Amino acid sequence: MKNSKTLISLAAISLFIMCSYTPAGLVTGEKKVNSLKGIEVPTNYTIDKNAIEIPESIIFIISDGTGIGQYTLQYYTSEDFAPARFDHVGLVTTHPKDGQKKVTDSAASGTALSAGIKTYNGAIAVDTEKKPVKTMLEVAEDKGMSTGLVATSTISHATPASFGAHIDYRKKEDEISQQLADSEIDVLFGGGSKYWQENLFDQVRENGGQVVSDINEPMNSNSRVVGLFHEEGLTPVYKGREVQTVEMAKKAIDLLDDNSNGFFLMIEESQVDWGGHANSAEYIQGEMRSLNQVVNYCLDYQEKHPNVLVVLTSDHETGGTIVHDGDDGILDIEFAISHHSASIVPIWATGPGAEVFDGFMDNTEIGKALMGYLKK
Numbered sequence: 001m002k003n004s005k006t007l008i009s010l011a012a013i014s015l016f017i018m019c020s021y022t023p024a025g026l027v028t029g030e031k032k033v034n035s036l037k038g039i040e041v042p043t044n045y046t047i048d049k050n051a052i053e054i055p056e057s058i059i060f061i062i063s064d065g066t067g068i069g070q071y072t073l074q075y076y077t078s079e080d081f082a083p084a085r086f087d088h089v090g091l092v093t094t095h096p097k098d099g100q101k102k103v104t105d106s107a108a109s110g111t112a113l114s115a116g117i118k119t120y121n122g123a124i125a126v127d128t129e130k131k132p133v134k135t136m137l138e139v140a141e142d143k144g145m146s147t148g149l150v151a152t153s154t155i156s157h158a159t160p161a162s163f164g165a166h167i168d169y170r171k172k173e174d175e176i177s178q179q180l181a182d183s184e185i186d187v188l189f190g191g192g193s194k195y196w197q198e199n200l201f202d203q204v205r206e207n208g209g210q211v212v213s214d215i216n217e218p219m220n221s222n223s224r225v226v227g228l229f230h231e232e233g234l235t236p237v238y239k240g241r242e243v244q245t246v247e248m249a250k251k252a253i254d255l256l257d258d259n260s261n262g263f264f265l266m267i268e269e270s271q272v273d274w275g276g277h278a279n280s281a282e283y284i285q286g287e288m289r290s291l292n293q294v295v296n297y298c299l300d301y302q303e304k305h306p307n308v309l310v311v312l313t314s315d316h317e318t319g320g321t322i323v324h325d326g327d328d329g330i331l332d333i334e335f336a337i338s339h340h341s342a343s344i345v346p347i348w349a350t351g352p353g354a355e356v357f358d359g360f361m362d363n364t365e366i367g368k369a370l371m372g373y374l375k376k
């Protein structure tokens, strides 16, 4: 990797010495300006929310920290690329409302996706004044729909929390867990049992809910089910995850889908982001395989249940990830940074109302569109 970089820079220097233009007419050796002033971005890339049909149920898959680079990695390292099965594709801006910042965290972006508003980094379903804002999961509850959250992080982590809790700062996971225990969310699957003191599990049981420690335990679709399968986030796929995202998703859908009012389920593939922070292609590859399985499962389900809308998007990209050719047909994965980038991310959708996601939009527009469907 280092060798190829050296070769490239040597070639650039010698071209500059020899002449200032490449055979393609590009100027080489010119002074590059790599810091540019950002502008105030209006949120006026709106989607036409007048869908032809309204879905009965919604499965909203959020792949944390997943941009074009991560999808490219999956595409070129696997026989199967499930996102290609979606009928509609668009592109999404993810910036927060936080000074001049263009890079969001998962809380601000989670809130944009769950409630359709821009807020500051760290905010869990509260606005810039720290006032709670209604989330689509709460709208679904009001309509008598079944609701669920599935994540491979702690269930109190920023993305799932943005759907089921309201708090001024994402790191208050004890309080977020208390709010999730107090809520009426029908299914909670993920990690994070260390933030649930035993009294929270007791509270769930006392209110007729079920607490499980194994995804294969018999579960009752007439009561709440809480399953936290790790003290922290689940084990990364490449290190042997204890319960697969697709198993949690399948079980959640089984539990939720016998409600005649429909259901709302958010599934987060949480750790593509962590692979990006770790600058680890191996980590990302495992998580992307897991995402691929979930997408295939949900789209198979959608084929049999055409009233369900399935949407896949990301809260942001992580790592500035790119895939390029290394030596001898080996792919070389490089990372520009070890945190989130401001890169635009894709959105994919299939089912009633999916056509509104064809185009260029802001992440708040996704929240508004899905909320609009749930209100109808």
Ligand SMILES: [Zn+2]
Residues within 6 Å of the ligand: 065, 106, 273, 274, 277, 318, 340
């Ligand atoms: Zn992150």
